[in-house]
Amino acid sequence: MPPNVIPDKCDGCQKLGDPLCISICPGNLYVIEEATGKAVCRDPGECWDCMTCAIFCPQQAIVNQVQYQLAPIPARLIPKLEQNSITWTLTDCKGQVFRMRNITLTGGEEDEEE
Numbered sequence: 001m002p003p004n005v006i007p008d009k010c011d012g013c014q015k016l017g018d019p020l021c022i023s024i025c026p027g028n029l030y031v032i033e034e035a036t037g038k039a040v041c042r043d044p045g046e047c048w049d050c051m052t053c054a055i056f057c058p059q060q061a062i063v064n065q066v067q068y069q070l071a072p073i074p075a076r077l078i079p080k081l082e083q084n085s086i087t088w089t090l091t092d093c094k095g096q097v098f099r100m101r102n103i104t105l106t107g108g109e110e111d112e113e114e
């Protein structure tokens, strides 16, 4: 399912100059609304669900939706981007929480579970 932009969190990447979601989406799906200065997905039907935009948004303003068939299942996968790593928090369908941390930029990788 295509991602949603939370308007209150999106600042249009003003500090970066160019909106990151526009430059990073492989489908070129983001535009900035002229009236609001906020990002929107211009064609949700073309979204590949790759989650790249949600991972890299510096404001954590993009939320991916799960398929409606999965909605009753309380499983979640939440990425948190840090300077040289991405931490994924997985809550499985039984409510167990796992964290996996991938080191980026350095080329190394490590996994942690809790």
Ligand code: SF4
Binding pocket: 005, 009, 010, 011, 012, 013, 019, 020, 021, 022, 038, 039, 056, 057, 058, 059, 060, 061, 062
């Ligand atoms: S990357 Fe995030 S903060 Fe930047 S324009 Fe896109 S949604 Fe807004």
Ligand code: SF4
Binding pocket: 002, 003, 024, 025, 026, 027, 028, 029, 041, 046, 047, 048, 049, 050, 051, 052, 053, 054
């Ligand atoms: S999930 Fe991927 S394809 Fe869909 S809008 Fe985000 S970056 Fe683009």
